[in-house]
Amino acid sequence: MALEVLEGPFDLRLAPPGSKSLTNRALVLAALATGRSRLRGPLRSADTDGLRDALAALGAVVTERDGTWSVEGVGGRFPRGGTLDLGDGGTPTRFMLAAGALADAPVTVDGSPRMRERPVEEGIELLRRLGVSLAGTGRPEALPVRIEPWSPATGGRLEVGRTASSQFISALLLVAPWTREGITVVFREPPTSRTYVELTLQLLQRLGVACHRTGPDHLTVEPGAPAAFDLAIEPDASSAIYWWAAAAMVPGARMRIAIPRDSRQPDLEALALLARLGAIVDRDDDSITVTGPDRLEGTRLDAEACPDAAVMLAVACARAEGPSRIDGLHTLRVKETDRIHALAAELARTGCTVREHPDAIEVDPATIVPGPIRVRTWNDHRIAMAFGILGLVREGVVIEDPGCVGKSYPGFWSDRARLVGG
Numbered sequence: 301m302a303l304e305v306l307e308g309p310f311d312l313r314l315a316p317p318g319s320k321s322l323t324n325r326a327l328v329l330a331a332l333a334t335g336r337s338r339l340r341g342p343l344r345s346a347d348t349d350g351l352r353d354a355l356a357a358l359g360a361v362v363t364e365r366d367g368t369w370s371v372e373g374v375g376g377r378f379p380r381g382g383t384l385d386l387g388d389g390g391t392p393t394r395f396m397l398a399a400g401a402l403a404d405a406p407v408t409v410d411g412s413p414r415m416r417e418r419p420v421e422e423g424i425e426l427l428r429r430l431g432v433s434l435a436g437t438g439r440p441e442a443l444p445v446r447i448e449p450w451s452p453a454t455g456g457r458l459e460v461g462r463t464a465s466s467q468f469i470s471a472l473l474l475v476a477p478w479t480r481e482g483i484t485v486v487f488r489e490p491p492t493s494r495t496y497v498e499l500t501l502q503l504l505q506r507l508g509v510a511c512h513r514t515g516p517d518h519l520t521v522e523p524g525a526p527a528a529f530d531l532a533i534e535p536d537a538s539s540a541i542y543w544w545a546a547a548a549m550v551p552g553a554r555m556r557i558a559i560p561r562d563s564r565q566p567d568l569e570a571l572a573l574l575a576r577l578g579a580i581v582d583r584d585d586d587s588i589t590v591t592g593p594d595r596l597e598g599t600r601l602d603a604e605a606c607p608d609a610a611v612m613l614a615v616a617c618a619r620a621e622g623p624s625r626i627d628g629l630h631t632l633r634v635k636e637t638d639r640i641h642a643l644a645a646e647l648a649r650t651g652c653t654v655r656e657h658p659d660a661i662e663v664d665p666a667t668i669v670p671g672p673i674r675v676r677t678w679n680d681h682r683i684a685m686a687f688g689i690l691g692l693v694r695e696g697v698v699i700e701d702p703g704c705v706g707k708s709y710p711g712f713w714s715d716r717a718r719l720v721g722g
Contacts, residue, residue, distance in 0.1 A: 301702040301713075303691030304720045309552040309592070314715055316540045316557065318343040318533035319565055320708050321496065324391050325503050326531050327351050328399055328474045330371035331360035331378075335528030339369040342533050346707045351392035354384040358403050376478040376525055381405025383444075388412045388636055388679075388707060391467050393443065397423050398471035401432045401450035402478060410444035414679070418634055420445065423468040430456050430472075430483070455479030455523065459486045465631065466493035470500040476521035477509050487517040492631060495566035495605045502564045507531075537565035539709050541609045544571065544590040545616045546689045546719060548579035556589040570609035573601045577620055596620035598665070604628025608682065614643050614661055615686040618652050619693060623664040630659035636707070637678040646687060649673040650694070672696030681707040688716055 323342040328351075330337035342348060352369070356362050358378035363370045381403045386393040393411050397420065400407035410416075421440040428434060433448035435441075455476060463469065469485060476483035491497055501511050501519065507529050510522035540557045547555035559568070561583055571588065575581045576599050580591040598620040603610040610629055617624035632639035640661050644654040651669035655662040675697060677684040681704050688705075691697030705712040 301699045303688065303697045303699065305695050306550060306692045306720055309550050309554075310547075310719050311554045312718065313556045313558070314540075314543050314718070316535045316543070316715070317345070317709060317711065319536040320345065320347060320538060321391070321499055321536075321565065322503065322533050323348045324351055324395060325470070325474060325500055326533065327355060327369075327371070328395050329503070329507060329526060330529070331355040331373055332376055332399070332402065332475070332478055333373035333526055333528050334375040335373060337371045337373060337528045338530045339371065340530070340532045341367060342369050343536060343708070345710060346387060347389040347392055350386050350389045351395065354386060354392065354396055355399070357382055357384060358400070358407065373528060376402065378403035381407045381449075383408040383410060386411045386415065388415055390415065390418060390465070390635070394420065394423055394465065394467040395471045395474065397434070397445060397447065398427060398475045400447040401427060402453060402475060403447075404449055406449065407447045408444050409447065414636060416443045419465065422463050422465075423471065426458060426460065426468055426472060429458055430454070453479045455481035455483045457484040457486070459488055460491075462489040463492050465634075466491055466496040469497050473497070473500050473504065473521050477504070477523060477525045479523055482520060482522040484518070484520040490517070493566065493604070493607060495564075495569065499564050499566060534563055534565065535559050536708075537563065537567040538608045539712075540588075541567055541570050541612050542685050542689050542712075543715070544574060544579070544588070545612045546692055547590045547592050548574050548577065548596060549616055549619045549689070549693050550592045551594050553592040554589060556587050558587045561585050567606045567609040569606040570603070570613060573603060573606070573609075573613055574616070576601060577616060577624075598622030598624040598663075600625045600627070602626075602628045607631050611639055611643060611682040612686045612689065614647065614663055615690050617663040618647055618650060618665050618668070618690070620665060623662060623666070625660060625662045627660045629661065633658075636680040637683070639680065639682070642678040642680060642683050646675050646683065649675065650690075670695075672698065674698045675700060677701045677704050679704050681705045681709065685709065685712055688712065692716075692719060
């Protein structure tokens with residue numbers, strides 16, 4: 301796909317699709333609840349559709365009408381088992397390792413070849429320590445994983461070190477209300493991507509589940525299932541970051557997106573990092589606006605709290621004056637691809653000097669050269685979207701496999717067309 305460039309600054313409001321993180325969490329809770337829940341404005345994407353279909357295969361009934369999903373829950377136990385293929389979905393896969401334990405028959409969780417390479421052994425071990433019987437393939441254990449019925453689902457207390465993904469912890473917290481004792485997690489080290497654990501707790505509390513802390517690293521989700529609920533899903537901050545970054549990269553451009561001030565979505569942390577590069581960020585009660593400065597200034601950033609936004613931030617750094625370094629990226633090595641390596645390879649095509657580190661990337665745009673570039677997406681939606689934004693301000697960008705954005709944002713290219721007047 302050859303990309304059109306902007307002719308000048310823009311002043312737009314966009315409505316990205318619903319939050320992927322909130323949609324996935326709400327789906328699990330609605331499927332386990334008793335009665336009919338409504339999810340208004342959920343994200344429709346490969347990931348969320350895959351999770352919805354997996355929950356439906358185990359016995360939840362999901363229907364869609366006018367942009368709303370109605371979910372008839374199973375009251376804490378799925379009546380069926382079976383084999384579930386979650387494709388490339390990292391979050392759906394990890395959530396189903398825990399949710400599948402609440403089925404009355406064995407469940408096998410599987411995924412794509414890439415998902416079979418991604419780490420799940422820590423999640424398996426945490427569930428085993430709570431009394432769940434699981435068996436994965438290989439050493440270290442990987443997908444496919446067979447899960448035996450967890451009966452009785454007692455819950456309990458876990459002490460954990462630094463996990464490869466916060467999704468394992470969120471998965472346990474989401475099923476905790478349907479256990480006898482609830483689940484207590486004590487962190488011996490600061491958790492990976494703590495902001496996503498906080499998002500899970502906030503949603504549970506919003507739905508009436510008792511959650512409490514006895515210190516910053518000691519949290520408990522009590523037993524007590526939430527009632528069926530009606531939930532409006534916020535626009536996705538992880539998708540909004542592309543449009544905010546587009547405004548930041550174009551002097552005088554403005555992008556407003558309706559995400560409320562009190563939202564806890566982790567990738568909102570990226571706004572502070574855009575501001576450190578020089579972008580002008582304004583918030584009101586129900587929206588956030590980014591305005592492009594005269595120029596962006598390279599600096600050092602820590603993106604550990606907003607790892608999904610780090611890809612776009614790195615590409616924005618390629619348009620700054622002076623070098624930048626982004627730290628806190630250790631989880632990017634085990635995403636849909638090794639995102640640090642993929643970023644380094646694709647930014648190098650622009651002429652940037654790029655240095656990879658185990659958990660960081662350095663970008664020096666001083667060596668950029670003009671001319672067309674062909675971007676390999678590495679079957680990674682975030683690589684495709686970030687370089688799609690670069691193509692707004694650099695002529696000659698061609699994106700291979702543009703359809704991979706369907707994993708999280710099927711309408712991305714249509715929304716991009718609005719910026720260039722298409």
